Amino acid sequence: MPDTxxxxxxxxxxxNTLRDAIQRGEFSPGERLPAERELADRFNASRTTVRLALSALKSQGLIGSGQGQGTYVRKARPLQVLAMDQDRRARRAENHAATFNAEVARQGRIGRQDILDVSPxxxxxxxxRWLSMPEGAPVLVRRRVMLVDEEPxxxxxxxxxxxxxKDTAIAQPQPVEEGVLAVLERVHGKPISYYIDELSFRMPTPQESTALKxxxxxxxxxxxxxxxxxxDTPLEAFDxxxxxxxxxxxxxxxxE
Known part of the structure; x- marks a missing residue:
């Protein structure tokens, strides 16, 4: 029986005991956990208790399950995002516009972007509020999904x-070879001076869960x-x- x-x-x-075991490496990413009966015997617990414990770990995103797969430790391969650096002018020039793909490649992986929609x-x-314009004013939106090793x-x-x-490559449903930010600076006639980030955290909608798997x-x-x-004129809002x-x-x- 685990300590309580x-x-x-x-x-x-x-x-908590199983989470600690996973974090210590007793169960590796992708490895199947022992069956419910085996866990019940090992920890002198009922199978109902084991199911509740596994359900808690699933809700935390630590383990998963699938048809014919049993319960397994999820494979977490997080991407490092250098948030303060990725849109600097020097980095954009170094990456030849495809910043996301280049950053993913730096980490030994393959990145690409699928354009879902480009429309007014x-x-x-x-x-x-983001673009400092009246509500209902005309905007152009580019929607896309970013994939790493073919995973969203x-x-x-x-x-x-x-x-x-409206008359630039940004309005076309295809990648912008020179880079969106470079196009913005050219047509606006002034360089981008700074960025402001707004971060928030929440649970996904069902549609978002499906899209991001x-x-x-x-x-x-x-x-x-x-x-x-x-x-202080906003040129782009990237959500x-x-x-x-x-x-x-x-x-x-x-x-400083």
Missing amino acids: AAGEPIHVALA ASATAEVA YQLGDSYYRHELV LDPGVCVVRAVRIAYDED QLLAGDKHILVYEVSA
Whole structure:
């Protein structure tokens, strides 16, 4: 029987014991856990207690199950995102515009983006706030999914003032070879000066879970990056939805 704190349910203590075993490496990513009966015998617990413990670990995204697969430790291969660095002008030039693909390649993996839709739309209240424009004003939106090793990692919707980009490569449903930010700077006539990030964390909708192939209990990170020129005019709002178990966000913050 696993050790229990005062008043702690047995299944919670068992879930904690199994979690510790996984984190110590006793069960490797992708490895099947022992069957319920074996776990019940090992920990002198009822099978109901074992089921509750496994259910708790599933809800936390630590283990998964599938038809004919039993219960297994999930394979977590998070992507490191250098959040403060990825859109710097020097990095964009170094990566020849395909920033996401290049960053994924740096980590020995293969990245690509599938464009889902490029079309005009009306600014919602949220988009209007990001782009400092009236609600309902015309915008252009580019929707895409970012994949790593053919597995969906991110959903990304980018919003622009329609009048600014309507006659550019940004308005076409295909990759922008010179890079979206380079196009923006050229047609706007001023360079991007800085970015502001808005991060929030929540559970996904059913549609988002399907699109990102999330296991139960896995949260998403919403990262909205707004690009501004030197006059504080917003040029792009990039609304990303990141699978919470597939990313490590890295921020370098100056101590000056």
